[in-house]
Amino acid sequence: MAPTTRQKELGRGERVLPGLWRLRLPLPWPGVPHCNAWAIASGSGVVLVDTGMHEPGSLAQLERAMDQVNLRLEHVRLLACTHAHSDHWGQAAPIIERAGCELWMHPNHVHATAHAHDPEAALERRLEVGRQSGVPPAALAEYAELAKRFPSGVAKVVEPDHALVDGVRIETDLGEWVAYETPGHAPSHVCLYQPERRILISGDHVLGRISLFYDYGYTDDPVGEFLGALDKVDVHDARLALSGHGKPFVDVHGHIEGNRALVAERLEAVLGAVRTEAKTALEILPAVYDQPVDVRNATWFLSETLSYLRHLQRQERVSPQPDGDVERWLAN
């Protein structure tokens, strides 16, 4: 996490296929310079999938990207969000207001809506997870200061008009897109699949550059859910993936395999780290990541590592060893 820096990128629109456009929108996050929204022709307008993050000037970036492909916000007949992270849902409120359209999204969005309703409670919860994971008080205080300055990315909390769950269909000029629930990255995650063209709108479930993230603390086993959701999309043999970040990519199965391999590798690394000595989640991180841990990446890494520990615990391969405020872990 970092304070917002000056935007270096501008919104850009490009046609991927006749009737399907990529809207590339800038993000203020280091290492993640942009996210994608997708517009799909539908009658006299478009279905818009995902929104980009809300921040000063962000709606103008979306309009700029749409304008480059001769679209306007008023053309949006339906907004569907792959999940409730700010870069995919943050601008939902101004979009549906301008377009007068419905929002369709998965109902398990409390991971985002609770945070947006009560950021202080959400921060306190993260600090508690940090404390339990062995993060020293000074680092927690530094993190809290940074987090308070970090914008939420959400214009206003809007809940879906319609639940985007397994089997829901979205009509477009390119055919019907079928929703598949794919939790793991976030409890609210869904992918949209167009079976005749074998195109998968994969959100952040499967990205062109493999990057694992789990919204920890809302479900029992985000890693197990994620692995199940990889199997769920793999059966379709998609030939093109349109993901939440990066360019469209082919070899969708290869990317799914890459995700499975990285999860397996990290589970082994976590298990190896606690084989002979009980450790806190923080003490396990160096065994899992090449990068040094700092206040900006610690939340991500800790959430991911705790998710592996919970998964291993369910498999009865590790056990928590409570020790005062701190939780240590040891292989069984």
Ligand SMILES: [Zn+2]
């Ligand atoms: Zn996400």
Ligand SMILES: [Zn+2]
């Ligand atoms: Zn994203």
